[in-house]
Amino acid sequence: MRFDQPRGLRQSMSWLHTWSGLxxxxxxxxxxxxxxxxxxxxxxxxxxxxxxxxxxxxxxxLDRALQVLxxxxxxxxxxxxxxxxxxNPTLGLSWQIPAGGESRATAGEAPREGGRDRANAPRxxxxxxxxxxxxxxxxxxxxxxxxxPAFRESAKNLPGAHGEDLRxxxxxxxxxxxxxxxxxxxxxxxxAQQQQIAQAAHSQAQGGxxxxxxxxxxxxxxxxxxxxxxxxxxxxxxxxxxxxxxxMDRLWGRWxxxxxxxxxxxxxxxxxxxxxxxxxxxxTFRPARGKxxxxxxxxxxxxxxxxxHIVITFxxxxxxxxxxxxxxMQGAYGDNPTAYMQAMRARNxxxxxxxxxxxxxxxxxxxxxxxxxxxxxxRGVGSxxxxxxxxxxxxxEFRQPMMGGSLAAGRSTxxxxxxxxxxxxxxxxxxxxPPTLVQSISNVLIMLHRGFFASPVPRWLLFLAGVGxxxxxxTGMVMWRVARQKKQEKTGRTPFGHRLVEISNVAxxxxxxxxxxxxxxxxxxxxxxxxxRADWEIRVFxxxxxxxxxxxxxxxxxxxxxEQLACAGFLTAALPFVNAFTGGLPLPASIALGQGLLAGxxxxxxxxGIGFFYAAWKVCRHxxxxxxxxxxxxxxxxxxxxxxxxxxLRVLPVEPLAPAATHLQPxxxx
Amino acid sequence: xxxxxxxxxxxLVLAGFAAMCTSMDRHAKQLFRQxxxxxxxxxxxxxxxxxxxxxxxxxxxxxxxxxxxAVWFGFLAIASTLLCLLLAYRPQALQLVFSIAATGxxxxxxxxx
Numbered sequence: 001m002r003f004d005q006p007r008g009l010r011q012s013m014s015w016l017h018t019w020s021g022l023x024x025x026x027x028x029x030x031x032x033x034x035x036x037x038x039x040x041x042x043x044x045x046x047x048x049x050x051x052x053x054x055x056x057x058x059x060x061x062l063d064r065a066l067q068v069l070x071x072x073x074x075x076x077x078x079x080x081x082x083x084x085x086x087x088n089p090t091l092g093l094s095w096q097i098p099a100g101g102e103s104r105a106t107a108g109e110a111p112r113e114g115g116r117d118r119a120n121a122p123r124x125x126x127x128x129x130x131x132x133x134x135x136x137x138x139x140x141x142x143x144x145x146x147x148x149p150a151f152r153e154s155a156k157n158l159p160g161a162h163g164e165d166l167r168x169x170x171x172x173x174x175x176x177x178x179x180x181x182x183x184x185x186x187x188x189x190x191x192a193q194q195q196q197i198a199q200a201a202h203s204q205a206q207g208g209x210x211x212x213x214x215x216x217x218x219x220x221x222x223x224x225x226x227x228x229x230x231x232x233x234x235x236x237x238x239x240x241x242x243x244x245x246x247x248m249d250r251l252w253g254r255w256x257x258x259x260x261x262x263x264x265x266x267x268x269x270x271x272x273x274x275x276x277x278x279x280x281x282x283x284t285f286r287p288a289r290g291k292x293x294x295x296x297x298x299x300x301x302x303x304x305x306x307x308x309h310i311v312i313t314f315x316x317x318x319x320x321x322x323x324x325x326x327x328x329m330q331g332a333y334g335d336n337p338t339a340y341m342q343a344m345r346a347r348n349x350x351x352x353x354x355x356x357x358x359x360x361x362x363x364x365x366x367x368x369x370x371x372x373x374x375x376x377x378x379r380g381v382g383s384x385x386x387x388x389x390x391x392x393x394x395x396x397e398f399r400q401p402m403m404g405g406s407l408a409a410g411r412s413t414x415x416x417x418x419x420x421x422x423x424x425x426x427x428x429x430x431x432x433x434p435p436t437l438v439q440s441i442s443n444v445l446i447m448l449h450r451g452f453f454a455s456p457v458p459r460w461l462l463f464l465a466g467v468g469x470x471x472x473x474x475t476g477m478v479m480w481r482v483a484r485q486k487k488q489e490k491t492g493r494t495p496f497g498h499r500l501v502e503i504s505n506v507a508x509x510x511x512x513x514x515x516x517x518x519x520x521x522x523x524x525x526x527x528x529x530x531x532x533r534a535d536w537e538i539r540v541f542x543x544x545x546x547x548x549x550x551x552x553x554x555x556x557x558x559x560x561x562x563e564q565l566a567c568a569g570f571l572t573a574a575l576p577f578v579n580a581f582t583g584g585l586p587l588p589a590s591i592a593l594g595q596g597l598l599a600g601x602x603x604x605x606x607x608x609g610i611g612f613f614y615a616a617w618k619v620c621r622h623x624x625x626x627x628x629x630x631x632x633x634x635x636x637x638x639x640x641x642x643x644x645x646x647x648x649l650r651v652l653p654v655e656p657l658a659p660a661a662t663h664l665q666p667x668x669x670x
Numbered sequence: 671x672x673x674x675x676x677x678x679x680x681x682l683v684l685a686g687f688a689a690m691c692t693s694m695d696r697h698a699k700q701l702f703r704q705x706x707x708x709x710x711x712x713x714x715x716x717x718x719x720x721x722x723x724x725x726x727x728x729x730x731x732x733x734x735x736x737x738x739x740a741v742w743f744g745f746l747a748i749a750s751t752l753l754c755l756l757l758a759y760r761p762q763a764l765q766l767v768f769s770i771a772a773t774g775x776x777x778x779x780x781x782x783x
Contacts, residue, residue, distance in 0.1 A: 283694070283750065283757050
């Protein structure tokens with residue numbers, strides 16, 4: 001586009017769309033792919049621990065589980081149990097042991113903590129909500145990954161949506177046993193200030209009780225046998241990568257992703273403006289027509305899932321909101337982020353119990369468990385928490401699986417049942433303040449982004465829409481290159497910028513697919529008892545990716561595409577076989593046993609692998625279209641051609657869908 | 671869990687979009703050689719839109735307001751993508767798909783109550 005000439009809105013928007021999409025496109029593709037996989041991160045982590053695949057979830061041996069808890073953690077302040085669910089068939093046990101055995105302090109400690117934060121961590125003042133996400137949130141999350149029972153407690157302390165949401169994750173994820181993962185190790189390397197925040201938030205989350213230890217055990221639900229899952233970075237690596245990258249300060253990673261998300265949002269909006277005939281071209285895809293086909297494919301993948309793209313991008317920004325625009329929070333709470341957290345906590349926190357100091361045996365849990373199961377015949381019982389076991393003041397709390405439900409009210413509808421641990425008496429749940437309208441909207445958007453649903457169908461829909469979004473970005477990137485093909489042929493040379501985009505396209509799109517598949521291979525091929533194996537999984541991911549970049553540099557454009565797509569196809573389609581031969585539950589068995597999440601992973605890998613193969617085959621067989629002899633005048637009519645996209649969408653002739661054979665023939669009048 | 675409702679939403683949306691396809695000039699020509707009269711096309715578009723809106727009801731009923739709308743959009747995306755590919759590669763099959771979807775919708779509506 002020439003800036004020294006007058007230009008229309010659509011032309012300007014087209015320029016904006018092209019460049020805002022191109023500049024961070026590979027980032028966005030990686031974010032979309034890893035984010036899409038993150039909808040199933042529990043399932044992915046479970047797949048990556050083949051030792052757990054044969055757990056029998058047909059019944060739950062509650063007594064055995066309690067015996068294990070009593071043996072392993074007789075002095076714990078809290079025991080937690082995560083019951084098998086459709087997303088994880090194991091029984092997770094975890095507990096929390098206080099450092100000095102002192103009781104949990106009250107929330108009154110928190111302001112002091114806040115004061116310390118303020119004095120020591122100038123950076124924390126600004127991103128207070130970030131502190132919540134990044135500090136307590138991230139910490140609590142990591143705790144959750146290790147099955148820290150303090151997690152639920154700390155989650156309650158988090159502001160608004162996050163607290164609600166993290167509490168959900170506690171239940172959805174407590175069974176997720178990516179403990180001590182490289183991800184959390186990476187987090188340990190973060191800056192001192194971040195550490196400060198995390199620590200403060202952590203101790204605050206625990207009510208100031210200090211450095212409680214926590215541990216976690218995974219049992220076979222039916223037999224009570226202890227299962228030893230391998231250490232793995234799991235789905236959590238992909239999940240964390242999609243919003244804070246890897247190997248850098250988390251805050252930096254989040255800022256980079258936040259900026260990329262902003263670009264995405266700009267590209268989406270400008271894309272809608274550029275697209276002249278959204279409704280007329282709604283169902284239009286014209287294959288085998290060169291640039292025309294790429295434009296159609298890009299437009300179709302964008303328009304058909306547009307609501308998803310907009311919501312996922314906007315809610316992604318919303319999640320970064322407190323970090324990127326802390327103004328509103330600062331306006332209301334000044335320089336004291338803790339005050340914000342306190343206010344939010346007051347909304348979300350039920351009261352906590354304190355031990356009486358008097359010993360009393362725990363009541364028989366069987367009837368309570370049966371009562372809970374009877375009360376929730378459809379959703380079932382998600383988890384059980386026993387606070388102060390063995391004390392007269394013990395509390396037994398059952399909770400539904402935390403997976404959304406009706407979000408119309410703006411909060412999860414997961415219910416709890418509370419009992420007195422000594423007498424078995426039913427206790428009334430603490431009333432929670434109803435969420436405000438703003439909170440409700442924020443909760444809904446964030447839960448949609450994170451895909452917490454009671455039923456797998458919405459999650460699959462999100463997954464498919466995410467695949468559509470990834471295709472949208474990929475086709476857009478390829479289109480930029482295809483749109484410049486003609487000019488390149490005319491001049492007979494490839495400018496440096498074009499070659500750069502070619503290489504980045506191959507390495508960023510096909511290369512990422514190879515790296516992701518290699519990551520799953522690494523999970524199975526690295527010895528299960530190798531120290532630091534989770535780090536190695538991640539290293540393999542990046543090594544494979546870097547290798548693909550080198551490959552793309554060395555090979556010709558088309559050859560690079562074919563080889564990398566074929567490689568991705570092979571690596572991905574072979575995953576079910578790798579699974580079967582490295583101790584996992586083979587696909588036929590997982591189908592027969594109704595292990596839907598394993599079968600889902602394997603089938604998905606198989607289909608996607610075949611899809612990559614097909615793409616490789618298509619690229620390999622691709623012969624550039626016989627170019628019609630275009631009269632010189634016609635080319636001069638479209639000076640904007642070099643900008644590619646606007647030409648495609650703007651000067652879109654309403655071509656009749658002629659039978660494929662005729663349009664390839666030279667024009668009769670030419 | 672909500673399979674009956676899911677099926678109903680999907681088939682309704684698919685049938686609705688298929689009807690809309692046949693109401694569009696370009697695709698009508700592609701399917702029937704010549705475009706039907708405008709009144710017929712307008713009626714088809716209306717029927718399609720009604721089917722799409724109708725599908726919102728079982729979705730909200732099964733999933734609640736906010737998730738229901740999200741689920742509805744999800745099925746819209748899948749159905750339209752399917753039809754888009756169908757029109758590109760197997761346009762003749764559109765009528766068959768429409769019949770199957772419409773029958774399926776009736777069947778699912780009966781099942782779902």
